Amino acid sequence: MRIAMVAPPWYEIPPPGYGGTEAVVAKLIDGLHARGHEVMLVAAGRNGTAAEFGQTYPEPQHPRFGQVEVEVAHAVAAAEYIEEFGPDVVHDHTLVGPLTAPARRAPTIVTAHLAPLGEAARCYRFIGRTAGLMSVSRAQQRVASGIRWAGVAHNAVDPALFPYRDVKDGYVVFLGRMCADKGVHVAITAARAAGYPIKMAGRCTRPEETEYFERRIRPLLGPDAEYLGELDTRSKYALLAGARCLLFPIQWEEPFGVVLIEAMACGTPVVALRRAAVPEVVEPGVTGLVCDTEAELPDAIRAVERIDPWECRRRVGERFDVATMTGAYENAYRRLARAYDTAGRRL
Template structure:
């Protein structure tokens, strides 16, 4: 299991991909698999561990040199471990797949646009490339996909709460494409206070926050900063609903299933993978326009929190995700075996 070099596994706060990697390791071990994790920083899982960087490299997030060095280091560890399958969650690491005997499965955690689309087109031709939603596959043509494996959470780590507060919640990085400004306007129009939490550390996030969000804050719109795991769960579990007015083709949206696991319904715009994750009228309300959001916030209280949690348990729990990935691993092993036999 090759993780990106930016955050520890599991992440103490921000890190959706890293959280998925941690849960997948748990799910695979529960199914009897031996797992080796290659990552930066400390190991917070039960897997055998190989380290590329002593510290996670999030201050250098996106630097190609870091990704390349991480991929080279990971390749050396993989050779020593001799695995049956390599599961790579990075963008650069899959380029080493052709030089090893074990087949490689790659999860596409990024939206397949721009340079990422070019990479995924190339990767799909030499490794098994899996999307995290069906919607992700529709963004760009010409990519060879091996299937879809939805992200997942462990519901036990998100305590269910039936009684909700009056506030709505927004959780995500401070970015225009996340729709923070839209969330504040919708909550205000609905007459409900909003609590906002998320990462605001990169220059473009700080600029957006200071220009667009800070002037909108007040007694009914509070920014809480970047939460740790405990604060995140408390925010989601106590909210009337989670607002998700996304303005881009987000591949998945981990916060959707995290909120529903707490019994908190979602109010979202119908974009990206939203309709694939949220069951309209059961675990949330999905709107076609921003103008519909305030009414949905007022109406969402009629939904049953138990149905929200059931949606996660039935479709987005760790056991389901691990079983899907196991099928992909077995298929790759069989294909490699047949290829070797035919030579």
């Protein structure tokens, strides 16, 4: 098939550091290319994949994250590239771009990378009527009603690209944006109560992130709670591989959480709160420990030694590998293509 892949304009594909969605898009392109499909990537910055490339901006637009004019200009440029490429199917990972789907002949698959809450839910309800809307977890589908879903495709990683360690250092790790939704303050409190130092890394650039960091996180920092900033990919994986466990005290309905499977691929178990997609991704007693309350987190951190690091890595290869994700999307492309006539109308 000829597949046009539209990425968000904020980070390069693949991303040099932060960018869970962008990392998934890169792996999907690799998987489709390996299966013989012809793929064109539409994105900002440089192209680090084997796909043909349509560049919407010379540089990634993360300094202007969320600005409407950036998303609209990106969608317009993508529509022009798609028309020239003439794909059998379009796979869009943005929120604005799918609004152009009714104007073209090729059917469109959209991956919902956001939780369908508030305005996002309204957008997804509309998109589900005009395109094939895929979720990244079953939990994501349960958040809002009235959305027409075409299927589910879990996010994936290639375990072979991650450093594996079965002998761990004496720290726990938090990896993610510095914001209240991620529960960074909860992670510090839990690690300290368990008697283990915590190392934290992640983005802290937006005003709401810096405000939260100064108000809630900086007062908690000390010799046993260290913030390392935003790391590049190699440093991030090394940090994950050496950790006793990854702490994931999520405070919102996160659709998936790619860092969960990244940690497992390194042989690092997860200690998480039972919320959103966590029960769908973490297998209690096999790849981590899932807690019902924040008060249970310290005991789980102490008990995580009974989790086998190699089993964590093996289970990622079984459940969240690139081939499985690629196959799920490939099936969705073919189902959607069969549902449209030659004039681009949904049957």
